[in-house]
Amino acid sequence: MASKFLVSADHLTIRFPRTNAPDLIASRAVNLDIAAKETVALVGESGSGKTTTGRALVRLLTPSAGNVWFDGKEVTHIRGQALMRYHRNAQMIFQDPFASLNPFHTVAHHLSRPLTRLRHLKGHEREEALDEILTLVGLTPTAIYREKYPHELSGGQRQRVAIARALAGGPSFIVADEPVSMLDVSLRAEILTLLESLQERRGLSYLYITHDLASARYLAHRIAVMYGGSLVEIAPAEDLIQAPAHPYTRLLLAATPGSAHTGPLPETMQSAPDLSEDRQGCPFAPRCPAVMDRCTKTMPAMITVADGHQAACYLNE
Numbered sequence: 001m002a003s004k005f006l007v008s009a010d011h012l013t014i015r016f017p018r019t020n021a022p023d024l025i026a027s028r029a030v031n032l033d034i035a036a037k038e039t040v041a042l043v044g045e046s047g048s049g050k051t052t053t054g055r056a057l058v059r060l061l062t063p064s065a066g067n068v069w070f071d072g073k074e075v076t077h078i079r080g081q082a083l084m085r086y087h088r089n090a091q092m093i094f095q096d097p098f099a100s101l102n103p104f105h106t107v108a109h110h111l112s113r114p115l116t117r118l119r120h121l122k123g124h125e126r127e128e129a130l131d132e133i134l135t136l137v138g139l140t141p142t143a144i145y146r147e148k149y150p151h152e153l154s155g156g157q158r159q160r161v162a163i164a165r166a167l168a169g170g171p172s173f174i175v176a177d178e179p180v181s182m183l184d185v186s187l188r189a190e191i192l193t194l195l196e197s198l199q200e201r202r203g204l205s206y207l208y209i210t211h212d213l214a215s216a217r218y219l220a221h222r223i224a225v226m227y228g229g230s231l232v233e234i235a236p237a238e239d240l241i242q243a244p245a246h247p248y249t250r251l252l253l254a255a256t257p258g259s260a261h262t263g264p265l266p267e268t269m270q271s272a273p274d275l276s277e278d279r280q281g282c283p284f285a286p287r288c289p290a291v292m293d294r295c296t297k298t299m300p301a302m303i304t305v306a307d308g309h310q311a312a313c314y315l316n317e
């Protein structure tokens, strides 16, 4: 596939079998492209399939259907050595820096593993690389931070270690899954700024997963909105904030403090998104204030509403 994109999901579908119920489809025919050095934010409420989609893109999960492409090559089903090589290029940062670090191991141990496993470094070279990434994420003097255990670090420092670990293989693509949502509000900006500067210095592409449109607007070039396992809108960040074309995006904006679209959330925002395989029509229909008869029957396709701006809603026809 000749492509100007670094990473692409093509009809990416992830299904989880359930006993005595139709399969749960956490990611349903998702099409998403991320260019080199681009940040795409993936926003949506809890349970909409964001983490699952991110995990599939870095191949911590194998898709049930559809494809994942990286740098012109298909990586959907690669295993063994090929998957290991892919993980040099594609990494994930998780929401909870405490849970993602082993309490019994030092910072140096956490970082040595990927340097050994992914880059086959040892001895002096590995020690140098370790100091370099610690410096890159602002954990200096490195001699002190190397010997620390996770419980000796603040939440922000732990997330820096997790970011350093993701950087160890020398990736060009990182999925950052709500990387600041477990941190004190006072620390969030500095971690987002760090991610921004790393992008600049290392030429990284990000999929930035969040339920917070304000930080998506700050960090991302484009914003993709997910609901009920489906992508429902994608646009350049400012276009999406200024001229949302999907009723769900409008509701998300209404819930964002300081937004021009601020307003109360309707009562119908109570139920969780339905991910069941036998769901029909628009995923947002059960909660949509503008729902029409046809919405409950057939899933609307993505419609281009402006340059680079698409939304899956019949109201845009």
Ligand SMILES: Nc1ncnc2c1ncn2[C@@H]1O[C@H](COP(=O)(O)OP(=O)(O)O)[C@@H](O)[C@H]1O
Binding pocket: 016, 024, 026, 044, 045, 046, 047, 048, 049, 050, 051, 052, 053, 275
């Ligand atoms: N390994 C799994 N097995 C079964 N169900 C899962 C698994 N991982 C996620 N799910 C389900 O998939 C749905 C989407 O989850 P997730 O991708 O974590 O959404 P989000 O990140 O948007 O909150 C949820 O209903 C979740 O329970």
Ligand code: SF4
Binding pocket: 246, 247, 248, 282, 283, 284, 285, 286, 288, 289, 290, 291, 292, 295, 300, 312, 313, 314, 315
């Ligand atoms: S397709 Fe129908 S139910 Fe879905 S968001 Fe548009 S108007 Fe609402």
Ligand SMILES: [Mg+2]
Binding pocket: 050, 051, 052, 177
């Ligand atoms: Mg999640």
